[in-house]
Amino acid sequence: MTSQKPATPKPSLADSLQYVKGVGPKRALLLEKLGLSTVEEGLALLPHRFEDRSRVQPIGKVTDDEYVTFRATVLNAGTLRLGRRRKVFEVIFEDDTGTLRGKWFQFKESYMKERFALGRHCIVSGKPRPNTYLGAGLEIIHPDVEFTEADAPATLEMGRIVPVYPATEGLHQKSLRTIMKHLVDLYAPLLEEFLPADVMQRNDLVPRVNAYQDAHFPPPGSSADLLHKFRTPQQLRLIFEELFLIQVGLAFKRKHAYREQPGRTLKTRGDLIRRFVKLLQFEYTGAQKRVLGEIMDDLEQARPMHRLLHGDVGSGKTLVALTTLLTAVDNNLQGAMMAPTELLAEQHYLNLLPYCEHLGVKLDLITSALPSAEKKAVQQRIRDGETQIAVGTHALIQKDVGFQDLGLVVIDEQHRFGVLQREAIGKKGLSPHVLIMTATPIPRSLALTLYGDMDVSILDEMPPGRQPIATHSYDAKKRDAAYQMVYEEIQRGRQAYVVCPLIEESETLDLKTAQEVHTDLVARFPDLTIRLIHGKLKKEERQAIMTEFNRGGVDILVATTVIEVGIDVPNATLMLIEHAERFGLAQLHQLRGRVGRGAHASQCLLIAYPPLSDDAAARIEAMLKSGDGFVIAEQDLKIRGPGDFLGTRQAGMPTLRFADLVRDLKLIVSTRKEAFALIDRDPWLKEPNHQPLRDTLHRTLGDRLDLLNIL
Structure with a gap:
């Protein structure tokens, strides 16, 4: 009697990535750092950019202004010394038209010498630059090199448009591409089509399986420009399905969670x-x-109101x-x-x-x-x-x-x-x-996705008499000049705020603290009344200080961000923010909105301490350019991205894998129109052709949009 070989389990989208060819336990842990544990999650890790290695050109035509790919042989290779301690491994690549150098600053010498044996054929990709040390010719720092036969066809790494994935330490792009190719080949055909056929036809969408396959590994003839812009038909399909699913969930919630609840009709204008x-x-x-x-x-x-009211400060x-x-x-x-x-x-x-x-x-x-x-x-x-x-x-x-x-x-x-x-x-x-x-104006794209199940009202008009606020930035070296402006403003009978990011000294952050600034100002301006307010004070102390400030008995109020919202003192006309580079853009705009509330011209002074990160510089530049909260909010979304804007992670917004709220506003609008029309026609998604959509909605967004008690 012969024993039967156990049947090989059928592949499933729920399979652990650990058991995918090329992964294993160690790489599975690395993939978990990217938030990936199942095959389905792995397929959703789209490339975030692409390198065009499809056009192989001779070395003689290579320039230093674009990414290039060329075939070559190894003419020479070895270690060079740059000064006493620094070493570089250099390879001279050659073809019939010329030579070009590759350089590595991190290397194991024995391995590199064996790898770059003289005469080996290879395909090289990278971005050339003028040779730093020789002053002539071009070089590529850490180029991608694949060894091959002289006439070898295209591979995953060369001779094509190559995907570049979000990386994690210990998992190299070449390994990640190999894993993703196994995933796409074996598992992408298992993906179910859940978009209704009429929606796909109206929006000219490619099938889901094809979208995943080609979004990972673009076919020959694909446009590198469209890929970079996430505008190929395959990428647009995946963006559309993600946004459409969210909008169907919001439409479903609006239709049932809110509209079906019993409410009480109120008498208004009584x-x-x-x-x-x-x-x-x-x-x-x-x-x-x-x-x-x-x-x-x-x-x-006769139903409960669920309305969002957003408007600018004041x-x-x-x-x-x-x-x-x-x-x-x-x-x-x-x-x-x-x-x-x-x-x-x-x-x-x-x-x-x-x-x-x-x-x-x-x-x-x-x-x-x-x-x-x-x-x-x-x-x-x-x-x-x-x-x-x-x-x-x-x-x-x-x-x-x-x-x-x-x-x-x-x-x-x-x-x-x-x-x-x-x-x-x-x-x-x-x-x-x-x-x-x-009081944080919400960009339209975010409002349509985060609050799409609510009615939205916008206060886009200021009460009469509100003054524009002039905003200026100061390098820390000009701090004294900024404080002189504060003093001059108080001499004109006005009041001022000085805001700091911390209450007391920190061992890890070298910032101007509220207590330190308060002590400095008391010594600097002994003739002024200066108070310090922060969240650690008792309620009675805070209220006493605010009452005194409201009545004009305090010239300068030194504070932490406890005064960010809700404070209204018309005679306070100057806001000075210490370490402005440490504040978020929405926070800076909120703080600026504490002044400009009376009949007098107002100012906001931003003191920034170098070195500034690119994001910090962008925030300060946005503050200088605009006082419009809606413009500020759009810029804030561009700088931070949707994941952090308004704390959307804790506000219940699903994580976006494919879509971008800045880039994809038109698609948000079109998917919303399709989704709400669909729920109007089939409120419970009971039609047979809508069952896959209902199942996908329940499985992927049920808990995040609080739909599980409705579906």
């Missing part, structure tokens, strides 16, 4: 609102009226928020306003308090810093319904806080909260209306 409008010493701007109209229309519907979001909260109170419901920091929550409370007192509305503040007895008393008032509007930090979502009848929630500076925190406050009531606010 008596309390009319009394509030009479209290105001000014009129709403046109943008505020438009946005409030959109919000009130939402509140009148565009009047707090007034919109208070009007919205008072509408809830006018309907005998409670309102809540959640802010990310205690200082911002305190500022909101103090800004809302005078209006609420005039209107007889009970307002309470709750933060984790409240004394225990006071916190319990506030919690009891909220439970009993005595508190009509509660303002607070994440303390609002703790188990001890229960509302009698929460009808409306405002979440400020939403990007500082995670998805679960935002959902937790929403669960404190019976499907309350939700208004999410941010």
Whole structure:
């Protein structure tokens, strides 16, 4: 009796990369550093650039302005000394038209001599430059070399357009290309087509399997220019499918998670609102009226509002928020306003308090810093319904806080909260209306992908009388001149902020600290009143300092970024930012927005300490060029990329593998149109031809877009 050989398991996209030919346990660990553990994840690692090695040219026609590939033989090879300690391994390559030198500064001499034996045939690729030491001819530093027969055909490395992958230490491009070729050949044919046929036809999309195969290893005749721009048909197909899947998820969530929830229809523009409008010493701007109209229309519907309000610094979001909260109170419901920091929550409370007192509305503040007895008393008032509007930090979502009848929630500076925190406050009531606010304008491409399931309102108009803010940058050597400008501004009767990135001295960062700067300014300007404020102060101390500053009793307020948002002092006309190179672009713009709030011209001074990184220089340049928050936001997205902008990783946005939010705005718009139309036609994706799409949506984005409880 002969024993049967066990059947070889069929390849699967869920297979571990460790068992792919050429990988093994050690390389599998290296691939994990790139976030790759399964075959499917490996296939999604697209080349981030390409090298055109398809055009083989004679050495005599090689120039130093482009990447080149040539066939040659080894004429000479050996080690040269550059000075006493430095050595270089040099190879002279030769063909019928001339010679060109290759140089390696990191090498093992015995290995290199054996490898570059005289007379060996090879294909060489790289970017030539003028010879550094001889002053004549060209050289290539660390060229790619493949040894071959004199008339050998193209390989993975030569004679074609070659993919270059995101690398990790210990895994070389040649090894990575070999692994990816095995993956593409064996596993790409297993990829399922999930895009509906009509969507593919309308958008002229190539099949999914072909897209993956050719996006990794472009066929002969491919355009190197289009590949670099990610605009080949194969690349566009993969970008389209990724964006389309996200947009279908957002459309699905909008259709079911929000629209199917029972909501409460509110009466708008009631008596309390009319009394509030009479209290105001000014009129709403046109943008505020438009946005409030959109919000009130939402509140009148029998479904909960889920609206994002974004606008520039100082565009009047707090007034919109208070009007919205008072509408809830006018309907005998409670309102809540959640802010990310205690200082911002305190500022909101103090800004809302005078209006609420005039209107007889009970307002309470709750933060984790409240004394225990006071916190319990506030919690009891909220439970009993005595508190009509509660303002607070994440303390609002703790188990001890229960509302009698929460009808409306405002979440400020939403990007500082995670998805679960935002959902937790929403669960404190019976499907309350939700208004999410941010003072960081959001580029359109990001709004369509991160908040595509929400209605979006934009405050794009400043209240009358707001002054433009002149922005200047100073090298650290001119710090004294910048502080002289601060002193002169105060002599004109104005006030100033000085912001530093740290509170106290750090062993690892050599930065001007808030405490050090405060001490320096007190000694420098003994005739001025200078105060220091930061997040470690007790609430009472912070409030006392801010009250004194508001009343004009403080000339210079030295602060950390606790004053980034929510501070409104019209007489403060100068903002000086120490170590501006250490701040993000959105932060710099937010800080600048603390001035320019009154009738006087205002300035922002940026002091930068060299050496500046390219990104830091780009941020400061953006600040000097524009005061428009939407322009700033677009530039910030270009500098940082979508992964870090607004903390999108913690905000629930799926990681983009193929698409780029700066480059692919048109595709975002077209995929959104297709996705929302599809969900309108087939709300539950029940049609047989939509089943693959439904399955893919559930498998890849169900948890990230909170769809698992709906699908």
